[in-house]
Amino acid sequence: MAIPVLGQTLKRSRSTIVKMHTAWALGKIGGHEAKLILKQASKMNPKPEVRREMESALKRMKTY
Numbered sequence: 001m002a003i004p005v006l007g008q009t010l011k012r013s014r015s016t017i018v019k020m021h022t023a024w025a026l027g028k029i030g031g032h033e034a035k036l037i038l039k040q041a042s043k044m045n046p047k048p049e050v051r052r053e054m055e056s057a058l059k060r061m062k063t064y
Helices: 002-012 016-029 032-042 048-062
Strands: none
16 A cells, blocks of 8 residues: 555655655565566656665665
8 A cells, every 4th residue: 555655656756765665665665566666767867866775775776
């Protein structure tokens, strides 16, 4: 239930720190849906620090 809300937050928020924390949370939760959301969001060319957090979250998901 949290994943769709986090996905919308990642998509709509204008705050860099909120986007970074949201990407981190999706990485911690993991799963197919979270992975898809992170991959889609990373294609939207966010700020570099947000992109790094998304990439880090995706890498963490691969290790589980």
